[in-house]
Amino acid sequence: MASLQEVARRAKVSIATVSRVLNKSDKVVAGTRAAVERALRELDYRPSRVARRLRKKDGRAHLVGLIIPDIQNPFYAELARGMEDAAYASEYALLLCNSDENIEKERFYLGVMQAESVDGIVLPPLSETDAAVEEVMATGMPVVCVDRSLSRARTDLVEVDNYRGAYEAVTHLLDKGHRRIGLIEGRSQVSTNRERRRGYADALAAAGLGSREELIRAGDFRQESGRLLAGELLDMKRPPTALFVLNNLMTVGALAAIHQRQLRVPQDIAVVGFDDLPWAESLDPPLTVVRQPAYDVGRQAMELLLRRIMEAGRPPVTVRLLPQLIARRST
Amino acid sequence: MASLQEVARRAKVSIATVSRVLNKSDKVVAGTRAAVERALRELDYRPSRVARRLRKKDGRAHLVGLIIPDIQNPFYAELARGMEDAAYASEYALLLCNSDENIEKERFYLGVMQAESVDGIVLPPLSETDAAVEEVMATGMPVVCVDRSLSRARTDLVEVDNYRGAYEAVTHLLDKGHRRIGLIEGRSQVSTNRERRRGYADALAAAGLGSREELIRAGDFRQESGRLLAGELLDMKRPPTALFVLNNLMTVGALAAIHQRQLRVPQDIAVVGFDDLPWAESLDPPLTVVRQPAYDVGRQAMELLLRRIMEAGRPPVTVRLLPQLIARRST
DNA sequence: TTGTACGCGTTATCAC
């Protein structure tokens, strides 16, 4: 790898001049510029991002961090994809990490990102009071939250109207005549989960129904917990006639529990899941879902982050995107 | 962020001593060591990975790059997850990028990785003669190939026995009585695709059948091309009675084309796909697939890379993992 | 317009 030194030697100028040519500083006469550019080309010079980052404190590392719970979750994969595309468009690279909803892993990766001097970080906080994230923010690191919010700290935030999505899903179920609607929720520390649950409760209340604790089960957003909890609900003496499941993986798990019991959907049990899946159309039956615009969430979060990197003082904004109920054949 | 300087000042020693304490060099007496450690703690010192990387040429960046075609493809998501877990176990971070099967994007990201001085790179090459990758290897950068191989260059490689997987899938179809077996393949420049196609042809030949060109369609590994090409095959005057689809996304697409035409699976048309899906069980019908151990591919590739980083001279090895035919109800 | 020299935070090589 050729360094500035070598280029300068070859072009018979100083490293400062080479640097000026590279940084488009116009204080260099055409002749020398040409010579430098030739040397640059001949040696196939590529600046070291590492050295550059060490020198400049302000944000031009062209590197941003993303911490997500699980890249195998299609929702986060789509979100990451949106981030990636937006980052690539601005020639930023992405340091991507899985937190696994695990505070230790999150802490480790936040440390790595600080030590790497990334320009900024995007993440869905693990809980509304995520101390690790707040500490990082205290150092002045630009942080944008996606999907989930923080209660104490004010950050840029791109979220989906979870309350409304849930409200519409449950209303849809009520319209179909269901009165006993089971709920499978995830971790109650996360803001999205609570919003969705609130939408569920309010939709029931608006129909003159109370939410009944025995129809509610709390899991951890994973497929296996969806399977287990749906099983519990289905095996009740008086099972619900419909299931509302608060994320994609748990919905797939619930479907497995249903198939295992040879139940028909939607005749025996109707199902609505939060989050769409690329193959929801080909599931048995095609699944009714609340679709979140995950790609756009990611894209806009990245754009917000890049703007904040340029303009640190700007007051934080919240972008709220709309989810969409897609009625297929499971309801 | 506290630097070595500040720690040294606080502990009333030189930066060299602090550095020795950090790097577990035992040439430091207990008393000073304690003082330094206290200063370290009080200032919450964290070394700058950037400065460290600039100084040390040999592999302790604790950063590796991964370039994959598409993080939204469950196969690559699982592979990335395996890599991530193995990397995390050794406290390495991952620079993750999507190439989109696009040589320009791959080239851009390879450049970023070199400029970041990553310790090594893992990727499935875009083609068997991927010049961009070969150039990077020429600089001495450790490279491990996954999934796909390179024809000219010798690298560590973790792959799956694609030939055998395809052979078994087609044999399974033959056993079920099928004689007209359609093939939907991907890009023929990639080694895995060619191996799978060879397995298809050989299995047919072993049964005394030739592979018939009119039953073969070439796509690009994407869902949409699976849908289109399956449509073409299904709309033939004399359509095939079974479909073998060479990757997961195209299989989902093919399923959509089948459902759109109201055909029954497997009565009207049987389907086997390459690559398992976490929800294959819940598809309509549960899908018969050739399962690749993607997580293990990723994990082993990362382990190979980390070993190569430590021991550059080691002769390249090839690890070949076995795929597994999982017969569900689509055949 | 161009060159010299310093600093960014480390690691490593010398002296002492």
Added chain:
DNA sequence: GTGATAACGCGTACAA
């Protein structure tokens, strides 16, 4: 044992 000090590759004030 410990402390100066020279790199690493780059950007930039300042001098020429």
